[in-house]
Each structure stands twice: as C-alpha cells, then as structure tokens.
Amino acid sequence: MNDVCILVVESDILIRGPLAAFLRECGYRVIEAASGDEAQQFFASDNCIDVVLVDADAADELGGFVLAKWVRTHHPGVEVTLAGTLSKSVEAARDLCKDGPALNKPYDHHAIHDHIKQLLAARARNKQ
Amino acid sequence: MVPVPLDGADNPVRVLVVEDEALIRLLISDELREAGFTVIEASHAEEALTYIASGGAVDLVFTDVMMPGAMDGLSLARQLLASYPSIPVIITSATLRPPPDGMPGIFVQKPYSADRVIALILATLGRDPSRTSHE
Numbered sequence: 001m002n003d004v005c006i007l008v009v010e011s012d013i014l015i016r017g018p019l020a021a022f023l024r025e026c027g028y029r030v031i032e033a034a035s036g037d038e039a040q041q042f043f044a045s046d047n048c049i050d051v052v053l054v055d056a057d058a059a060d061e062l063g064g065f066v067l068a069k070w071v072r073t074h075h076p077g078v079e080v081t082l083a084g085t086l087s088k089s090v091e092a093a094r095d096l097c098k099d100g101p102a103l104n105k106p107y108d109h110h111a112i113h114d115h116i117k118q119l120l121a122a123r124a125r126n127k128q
Numbered sequence: 129m130v131p132v133p134l135d136g137a138d139n140p141v142r143v144l145v146v147e148d149e150a151l152i153r154l155l156i157s158d159e160l161r162e163a164g165f166t167v168i169e170a171s172h173a174e175e176a177l178t179y180i181a182s183g184g185a186v187d188l189v190f191t192d193v194m195m196p197g198a199m200d201g202l203s204l205a206r207q208l209l210a211s212y213p214s215i216p217v218i219i220t221s222a223t224l225r226p227p228p229d230g231m232p233g234i235f236v237q238k239p240y241s242a243d244r245v246i247a248l249i250l251a252t253l254g255r256d257p258s259r260t261s262h263e
Contacts, residue, residue, distance in 0.1 A: 013175045014182055017168050024161075031154060034171035038150035045151055 004120060005029045005048050009039045009067065010055045015107065019053075022109040028116075036062030036070075043075060050123075051079045051116055079119040083107065141253060142166045144184075146176045146191035146204065156190070159242035165249070172197045173204035180208070186215055188249055192238075193221035205232040216252045218245070 006028045010016035013034070020030045031049070033039040040062070043049065052071055056064035068080045143165045147153035150171070157167045168184065170176040172195050180186055189208060193201035205217040209232045217233030220240060236248055250256070 013168075013170055013179050014184075017179065017184070020169075021166075032157075032169045033150060034175070038171070041150050042154070 003029075004050050005031065005046070006116065007031045007033060007039060007042060007049045007052045009033045009036060009052065009064070011035060012055075015055075019107055019109060019112065023113070023116075026113050036064070036067035039067055040070070043071070049075070049078055051081070051119055053112065054080060054082050056082045077123075079123060081115060081119070140164055140166045141249070141255065142168065142185055142187045143249060144168045144170060144176055144179065144186045144189045146170045146173060146189060146195070146201065148172055148192065148195040152192075156240075156242060156245065160246065160249075163242075163246050165246075173199035173201060176204060177207065180212060180215070188253060189215055189217045189233075190245065190249070191217060191219055191233075193219060193224055202232065209233070218248055218252065220245075 004027075006023050008016055008020050008023070008030060010019065010032075011034055016032055016034070020032050023030045031042050031046070033042060036054075039052070039054075052068075054064045054068050054071075056068075062070075064082060068082050071078055071080050141164075143160055145153055145157050145160070145167055147156070147169075148171055153169055153171070157169050160167045168179060168186065170179060173191070174197055176189065176191065177199075189205075191201040191204055195201060199207070201219055201221070205219055208215055208217055218236060219231060219233045220236050220238050222238035224235070225237060234248060234252060236244060
C-alpha cells in the first residue's frame, strides 16, 4: 500500500498525530496538514494524493467543508471523507462526499482504515 | 527501513519536528522517517507544547525559529529547557546568523541537508550513526 497516499487534514495534533501514525503502520504514505491552506499547498506540489481525510471543523479560514468541495472540484479523482464532532455538520458534509458516510469523532482508527479500503476498492472498480 | 534504537531498546528515536512551512516540514519528516526515526509533526510552537504536555513521548525536538503565533522557536526551546530539560532541542533558522549567545539548543543553519540534521540528532542523543538506514 506504499503507493497509496493519504492526506490527513486536522488542526489538533493530538488527533492528527496518532491517526497519521496508525495509517503509516497500515502501510500508507501519509501527509499531515494542520489546515486547509497547508492541504492546498500539498496538492500544488504533489499530484499523488489518493484520499483526503478532512476535519469538518477545521479551524482555519478555509474550513473543512470548503476544502472538501475544493478537492472535489479541482481534483475529482481524489476520494474525500469529512469527519467532525457535530452530527449536523457531518450530515451536511455528506452532500460533498461521493462515497460512503462521513466519519464521526472521536476517530476509530480501524474504522477509518476500513473506510479507506472501501474507497480505494470502489475507485479501483470504477477504473476497470 | 532500519529503526534507530533508543537506549538499546527496540523503540526508534522519536523526533518532534516543529515547522510552519508545510512543504519543508513534510520533506524533513519524510527524510527522518526514511532514516528510521519516528516523527511527530507540529505546525507551530504551541502545538508542540500541547503534544509534550499531553504526555506525548519525545526524545528530541527539531524546531524552526520563525513561526506564526505567540511563541517562536527560540521561546519554545527556552520553555522546553525550563520545563523538560531532558529533551534536547535542535534549532534551525534561515535568518539567525551567526546564532546568538545563549541559544537554548544546538543550532543548524537553513538550508540544511537531511544528512546534516540526522547526524546532529544522533550525535546529540549519543547514537551510533551506523545504525541508521540513511545513505
């Protein structure tokens, strides 16, 4: 899975760090962004991002929802999953995501891994 | 990948990288991971302190100086020296030259090479450079 790259966008280091470490142990290449602005910088420099996990409550000006929509618009081949603490926000986020349900916080790392695998499998099927 | 041992244990050395420039942070973090270190990434000084104060295990902090927020890298290093004296700090900057007296840590000038940073980390922690996988 080393060729699969996950971009984790999360402003809280105590959430982002352990999640990124877990996904690396699962074999993914993981890029950590502390804000939507940082995430956009990575897209500008790295065209190999496969999946984006976005905190719906991202604290910076861009915000999780806007970033998710931006990714869907400018990088339609990239899978986007929104996560957040507010169920209402998560419900709204589903409109912005192509596949599957949004994820609730606190993160269940194994559930996220399963979700990523489902996204990648669906994408592989669509490419066939 | 050959993990860098810590005190003879199987645990790799844990380096907290504090850098607000996302692409620079990614670059050095990837290089350190390739060399076998466990890397925690912080985008600013307050985030680094939050991680350490929460009990996050760190063997060494590698921090930039110029960062947004109330605390820059030098303030972070001084805070760590006062509150966590067992955690060594390596400070990097493109603008500080030469490093001022009383630098609360080891200094490496930007731009730096990954090899230089890795060598400094290992020397600071008294590690054997031959134990890393970095070429």
